[in-house]
Amino acid sequence: MIKQLNPPRRILMGPGPSDVHPAVLQSMATPLLGHLDPAFLEIMNETMDLLRQVYQTENKVTLAMSGTGSAGMETLFVNLVEPGDKVIIGVNGLFGQRMVDVALRCGAEVIQVEGAWGDIIRPEKVEEVLQQHKDIKLVAVVHAETSTGVRQPLQELSEIVHRHHALFVCDMVTSIGGIPTKIDEYGIDAAYSGTQKCLSAPPGLAPVTLSPRALEVSANRKSKVQSWYLDLSMIQNYWGEERFYHHTAPITMIYSLRKALRLIVDEGLENVFHRHALYGRALHAGLEAMGLELLVNEKHRLHQLTAVRIPTNIQDVEVRKRLLQKYGLEIGGGLGELKGKIWRIGLMGYNARQENVTYALAAIEDVLREHGYHFISGAALEAANRYIRENE
Amino acid sequence: MIKQLNPPRRILMGPGPSDVHPAVLQSMATPLLGHLDPAFLEIMNETMDLLRQVYQTENKVTLAMSGTGSAGMETLFVNLVEPGDKVIIGVNGLFGQRMVDVALRCGAEVIQVEGAWGDIIRPEKVEEVLQQHKDIKLVAVVHAETSTGVRQPLQELSEIVHRHHALFVCDMVTSIGGIPTKIDEYGIDAAYSGTQKCLSAPPGLAPVTLSPRALEVSANRKSKVQSWYLDLSMIQNYWGEERFYHHTAPITMIYSLRKALRLIVDEGLENVFHRHALYGRALHAGLEAMGLELLVNEKHRLHQLTAVRIPTNIQDVEVRKRLLQKYGLEIGGGLGELKGKIWRIGLMGYNARQENVTYALAAIEDVLREHGYHFISGAALEAANRYIRENE
Numbered sequence: 183m184i185k186q187l188n189p190p191r192r193i194l195m196g197p198g199p200s201d202v203h204p205a206v207l208q209s210m211a212t213p214l215l216g217h218l219d220p221a222f223l224e225i226m227n228e229t230m231d232l233l234r235q236v237y238q239t240e241n242k243v244t245l246a247m248s249g250t251g252s253a254g255m256e257t258l259f260v261n262l263v264e265p266g267d268k269v270i271i272g273v274n275g276l277f278g279q280r281m282v283d284v285a286l287r288c289g290a291e292v293i294q295v296e297g298a299w300g301d302i303i304r305p306e307k308v309e310e311v312l313q314q315h316k317d318i319k320l321v322a323v324v325h326a327e328t329s330t331g332v333r334q335p336l337q338e339l340s341e342i343v344h345r346h347h348a349l350f351v352c353d354m355v356t357s358i359g360g361i362p363t364k365i366d367e368y369g370i371d372a373a374y375s376g377t378q379k380c381l382s383a384p385p386g387l388a389p390v391t392l393s394p395r396a397l398e399v400s401a402n403r404k405s406k407v408q409s410w411y412l413d414l415s416m417i418q419n420y421w422g423e424e425r426f427y428h429h430t431a432p433i434t435m436i437y438s439l440r441k442a443l444r445l446i447v448d449e450g451l452e453n454v455f456h457r458h459a460l461y462g463r464a465l466h467a468g469l470e471a472m473g474l475e476l477l478v479n480e481k482h483r484l485h486q487l488t489a490v491r492i493p494t495n496i497q498d499v500e501v502r503k504r505l506l507q508k509y510g511l512e513i514g515g516g517l518g519e520l521k522g523k524i525w526r527i528g529l530m531g532y533n534a535r536q537e538n539v540t541y542a543l544a545a546i547e548d549v550l551r552e553h554g555y556h557f558i559s560g561a562a563l564e565a566a567n568r569y570i571r572e573n574e
Numbered sequence: 575m576i577k578q579l580n581p582p583r584r585i586l587m588g589p590g591p592s593d594v595h596p597a598v599l600q601s602m603a604t605p606l607l608g609h610l611d612p613a614f615l616e617i618m619n620e621t622m623d624l625l626r627q628v629y630q631t632e633n634k635v636t637l638a639m640s641g642t643g644s645a646g647m648e649t650l651f652v653n654l655v656e657p658g659d660k661v662i663i664g665v666n667g668l669f670g671q672r673m674v675d676v677a678l679r680c681g682a683e684v685i686q687v688e689g690a691w692g693d694i695i696r697p698e699k700v701e702e703v704l705q706q707h708k709d710i711k712l713v714a715v716v717h718a719e720t721s722t723g724v725r726q727p728l729q730e731l732s733e734i735v736h737r738h739h740a741l742f743v744c745d746m747v748t749s750i751g752g753i754p755t756k757i758d759e760y761g762i763d764a765a766y767s768g769t770q771k772c773l774s775a776p777p778g779l780a781p782v783t784l785s786p787r788a789l790e791v792s793a794n795r796k797s798k799v800q801s802w803y804l805d806l807s808m809i810q811n812y813w814g815e816e817r818f819y820h821h822t823a824p825i826t827m828i829y830s831l832r833k834a835l836r837l838i839v840d841e842g843l844e845n846v847f848h849r850h851a852l853y854g855r856a857l858h859a860g861l862e863a864m865g866l867e868l869l870v871n872e873k874h875r876l877h878q879l880t881a882v883r884i885p886t887n888i889q890d891v892e893v894r895k896r897l898l899q900k901y902g903l904e905i906g907g908g909l910g911e912l913k914g915k916i917w918r919i920g921l922m923g924y925n926a927r928q929e930n931v932t933y934a935l936a937a938i939e940d941v942l943r944e945h946g947y948h949f950i951s952g953a954a955l956e957a958a959n960r961y962i963r964e965n966e
Contacts, residue, residue: 184620184836187829189607199606199822210602210826214591214776215581216904228576248778249641249803252821256803284802378822384606386640386778386824408800410676411641411648427909429644430591430770432778434602435827437579444576512608517819 192506193533195542196514197328197487198356199378199385200530202438206383209441210434217431226421229436232443236358236381236451237373237391239365244391245421246439247374247412248432251355254374254388256284257412258351261400262320262372265289270311270321270348272296272303276329276517277353281322288408293318299519300330300477300489305339312346319399320349320371325363326356328379329517331478331489331526333361340368349396355379358389359446360458360486360530371396377435380458380486382531383442386435442531458485460573461534464566465527468543471565472550473557477524486534489516489524493555498522501549509545539566584898585925587934588906589720589879590748591770591777592922594830598775601833602826609823618813621828624835628750628773628843629765629783631757636783637813638831639766639804640824643747646766646780648676649804650743653784653792654712654764657681662703662713662740664688664695668721668909669745673714680800685710691911692722692869692881697731704738711791712741712763717755718748720771721909723870723881723918725753732760741788747771750781751838752850752878752922763788769827772850772878774923775834778827834923850877852965853926856958857919860935863957864942865949869916878926881908881916885947890914893941901937931958 194201215222226245234244247257259281263269269290271281274297285292293311297303303323312318321343323334336352343350349371354363360380365373371393378385392400392414400414407413411429419426446454462485466476469490477489492498498515502525505511514526529538543562550557586593607614618637626636639649651673655661661682663673666689677684685703689695695715704710713735715726728744735742741763746755752772757765763785770777784792784806792799792806799805803821811818838846854877858868861882869881884890890907894917897903906918921930935954942949 184624184832184839187601187604187617187833187836189604189613189617191605192607192611194606194608196608199608199825202606202826207603207605209579211599212579212581213583213599214586214594214770215584216586216588216591217777219584219898219904221581225579225581232576249645250821250824253641253803256801280802287798287800287802376822378606384824384826385609385822386827406679408679409648410672410679411645429642430768430777432642432776432827433591434594434776434830435778435824438826440576441579444579447576506611512611 196512197526203382203532229440241391247388251376260409261414263288263290267319272323275327318348322351324353328356380531381442383438458534464569467569468562468566471561486530589918595774595924621832633783639780643768652801653806655680655682659711664715667719710740714743716745720748772923773834775830850926856961859961860954860958863953878922
């Protein structure tokens, strides 16, 4: 016998999903429209408008793919890459590795430019490869590496890539709505993201944006896109003026995305970025005051996702289990080569607030103490609050 | 300035999405769990249990892909087919055509067995092709053709396919939860479906089920699955005991699916099928009493989706627009070669009720009369109600 749905209450401060804004949750109880209803097509238009504002672009093709962030990644590769194409992928974490896997399945010849996990991809290393190979079609990097908490600078890299006539593609799953994405200003040709991080909507959609240049590359393909489901030439015709049926859009998810984007636009993008910076840095100050070491140096550290090294003699899984049981607080463990070595603490979207900073620091302090890790009592909260007072 | 989300109220009696059960809508406002939270993994287990019951199978790999029904279609083809494989696809409507497109993009050699739009695929035609080609890997047909309202008989076909050692694959997007799918009894090797038809959940997930035999074929592939996002070898490890992270599951959508399946299991599968048959046939009786002609002969007609020919001199689009404006009632138009020739009326899941039969017949009667189509007043409702009285 299967019981009533009654999940325990959690506070989601891992690498995502993050807590969904209550107004977004409510929007999902809205009855459906048909996917070709004129009223729904209007809602799609509005969603695209909002998405352009939040992505900071005027790209016409700025829409939500019907899958999670990884489907967004696959969308860009299957549409932009043909078998035999040479691509450069920056790999300094799990999501760079994933791009390599996806690109190889598209038949690409992949050249990896590596960075240490916890560091950025060095633009000069990318330029070196571009100089050695004259026929690189695209260069892809992760803007906000969810596995490490690194923020990749984009502007210089974008200039280098374009000087060599390649397309510049960015994973913005964890950056959108948390830090500036500046698609047009930086000249990013294509980007994908997710809804479950700084947008504070549930996972299930992958907002993508493509520049006219990227669309031209895609339009001039010799081979068919290997995925029917992710073929942008058809999906554009559904989201565009033609309104040609492709697949049934996930209507409720689009309601939730529209609501989430509207909350961001109403608050003001700059205010939203400031809020992430303020509380993210307050968390950093608090963790450091506890004597913990942050993985990423300050210059390249994300506000919305913080990787902190697990102190010696502290058991990763036990601490996280205890936080979940005692405090209902979810934080993330490490992935890949950082498994067991770091925790990942998110302050994304709706969760980038005083309440979450205070609660997380207090809970972590208590559980670490239970596990025998000692430091000055109350120092973490004091440091975080001081930072907020001085910078808000 | 983008306004508050406030869509007009519709009654969705097209080919899907259909109206979501109110309890399912409510379930979507439930706060999120993390996608690796033990409580969420339990919810995934329960969802698989329920899905097995509704699919009528004991297949271990019975899970929901993170995309709409078409992603389910693509999942089966990318996992089961390798470049150069020969497959037979039954084409008697749009969704058979779509399977051909998807299979070709996987590099399959596709042999189409055609049926008229509005008729079934004749098993003997499939057998003929199987006798001519000794190396067919799989045969795929659409169980409930959403573009025509045809119900494909599966048992005889399944026996033929297995006699020739091929896999039998079925599109069950519109059949699941509406008519018996009997995966194990019929020996269907793999099937996919959607959530937005007879399950009365929103679109966004694609429940799939694969037999051990199908999984073995997939496990013995020589080439990598061309889609990372839909690669079942990895997705199985997330839904299975390993719980290995692949992509972030669309948590809210899974809440909604679990709730929707539970409503069906609580009502009892046989009762649900009876309800679809009762009200579907009542609608048929009503439409025929209005003098309208149904596209599909009684033997192969679906209960949950009815294709009715548009009377001569009646404008397709105008009538549907008027139904939407005056009655908030959505019915579907024809697709492909049936565009402008039929309407498609769904009575799926929660909508397979007296209320919807009565309302739709009354609304259609009124709007047809407005457009100059004449018949005996009240005959439709009388015929439908008589059928219900005599068969409930």
